[in-house]
Amino acid sequence: xxxxxxxxxxxxxxxxxxxxxSCTYDTSESNYYLFWYKQPPSRQMILVxxxxxxxQQNATENRxxxxxxxxxxxxxxxxxxSQLGDTAMYFCASRGGSQGNLIFGxxxxxxxxx
Amino acid sequence: DVKVTxxxxxxxxxxxxxxxxxxxxxxxxxxxxxxRQDPGLGLRLIYFSYDVKMKEKGDIPEGYSVSREKKxxxxxILESASTNQTSMYLCASNRPRTGYNEQFFGPGTRLTxx
Numbered sequence: 001x002x003x004x005x006x007x008x009x010x011x012x013x014x015x016x017x018x019x020x021x022s023c024t025y026d027t028s029e030s031n032y033y034l035f036w037y038k039q040p041p042s043r044q045m046i047l048v049x050x051x052x053x054x055x056q057q058n059a060t061e062n063r064x065x066x067x068x069x070x071x072x073x074x075x076x077x078x079x080x081x082s083q084l085g086d087t088a089m090y091f092c093a094s095r096g097g098s099q100g101n102l103i104f105g106x107x108x109x110x111x112x113x114x
Numbered sequence: 115d116v117k118v119t120x121x122x123x124x125x126x127x128x129x130x131x132x133x134x135x136x137x138x139x140x141x142x143x144x145x146x147x148x149x150r151q152d153p154g155l156g157l158r159l160i161y162f163s164y165d166v167k168m169k170e171k172g173d174i175p176e177g178y179s180v181s182r183e184k185k186x187x188x189x190x191i192l193e194s195a196s197t198n199q200t201s202m203y204l205c206a207s208n209r210p211r212t213g214y215n216e217q218f219f220g221p222g223t224r225l226t227x228x
Contacts, residue, residue, distance in 0.1 A: 043221075046219070105156055107156050
């Protein structure tokens, strides 16, 4: 069975600093996709960044970037220049199943402090 | 702008009641999903549907059923609500297994069963 593990239930960071959220996964698929989703307090879940396993280059979206280590099955999220609006639950997910349903980790609650 | 809507943000029901949670998407997506979100457990898949009138059980289908009579609408039904079904329920949709297969989420329904 596919699994996604987030080992940090909670993290905090000072505004303007950099933080890295960890994620490891296990999949038997030859090609697969990995995602980081953000869920701000009482707000909708939105996609932060995504990575296709075949692509060697790490994905980047503005202040968000990933460190994708395929051999180690690791997919960490780095947030640079943290802002108060980054305070949220962050979920790592992999695409599994024949119909594209996602397998989610248990989430990391990130607090950005002023 | 893509949109997934859920019928209620907050819902309070009594034990034994029949509960309907509605989800509508306007992106003409084939796939729709119902997740349950609990602290420390992440998101767990209840049911998903890959076409009208088609459904597949997810990881925790017990106590739930679903209905998809139209492509844009996916309903989650609690036949006889119980207190252990108090949770946040998230609906999502995406296209079938093509490309990134990103899922788009609704705002969630926080259900309390008394």
